[in-house]
Amino acid sequence: MKARGRLGGIQWFNTWGPERRETVSCALSLLLVCVLSACAFVLPTSLLLFLVGINGLLVIHGLLCRGNIWGVVKLALIQLIITLGLYLMLYGIGSLIDGSVVVVRIVLATIPSWWLCITVAPERIGEVLSSFLPKKWAFVVAASLSLLPYMLDEIREIYQIQCLRGARITPKALRNPKNWSELVYCVLFPALILLLKLSHQMAVAAHSRHFGQHPRPTHWHSPRENDE
Template sequence: MPISHSSLLSSTPASIRSLWLSALAMLLALALSSAAFFAPTHFLPWLAGIELVLLVHGMLNQGKISGLVRYIVLQLLFTIVLYLAIHGGNKVSEGVLAVARILLAIVPGWWLTNTVSTEAIGAILGKMMPNKWAFVVVASINLLPYMANEVREIYQLQRLRGARIAPKQLLNPRNWGEFSYCVIFPLLIQLLKLARQTAVAAKARHFGYHAKRTLWPSQRSEHDN
């Protein structure tokens, strides 16, 4: 028998406290990510200081920062090349500022996924939105590491085939189309296949059959209890 949502989350005061802390962490991440785009420029150093604390905390919780660094470096390179091609060297600083805002928007989500369990995120989202939507969000979060590995494997295989998608080659906008054809399109195909497999697995487990959502406790919860 699956453990009901209410019995799993309301069994002990510690579970309730952990759920509230997880909810506060989600609100904090949402507020910081939103502020990264809407806050005035002179507030960004303060925001960066707060997120630096989150970054250190996430790394102490075994969070891997290498993927985040690679993404920001590539984003910075693409943005600078794009601004140079369109505006020349006059507005490069605006491109750097845009990338800085993207980084400040990503860090809270990275911190959240490394400090709050997906079970807690799913439980909280299940109280605020339909269960099927909450399932999609949590499944997407769980699949992020898998998709990162897929991107890495596709990229390496295409490099071995001779595709012009090395970092230095991507500085040339003429090679961006090849990057889309060799990496982005295969990744989209993999995403479609994975979405279908997830839907089949959920259907096989009768997801959505009961009006009241049920879920299994995580291994960590079983050991703690």
């Protein structure tokens, strides 16, 4: 009887179309990411090694899906330098281990989100979120995720152009805190202006397509995803 029930469940799952399976897979991935990110902050230090192993599997899977882990590595290095510096100034050299644990928790909370962005299309995330969030909120989250890779490339180009202009924002120059303000108005302000421009363009595009007027909006499923 139990074997027949399991077989029936498998057959029922196989009757789903590719679009339904993509949505269910995205929902499970989103739930996994939320659980792992929360565990990174609430688990005791003695259990972090187990969480490191799970995140290691996510990193391997993300790399196999042609993800770029370099951004997470740079974030970890920057966070390590800042956090350890603050702990050293405020609490002394004996607190460096505690500061390192804090950085490890932040990285462990970041890796699942990186993996989700690599393995799941933004429109799938928007479809799942729209099942329990207002449609416009889900659209904003999905649009933000889809813009993230483009914005990172644009920020990188802005940084390189400003360095060619002679701005004192190279890693060596940023060792001097006096140059930090130059990083703000040479890179962060132009990136913010670009983000506002892109947000306005996306809002105009959504309004032109009458987004929000239908009570049950549809979600795009790429034929390329179905073929894969």
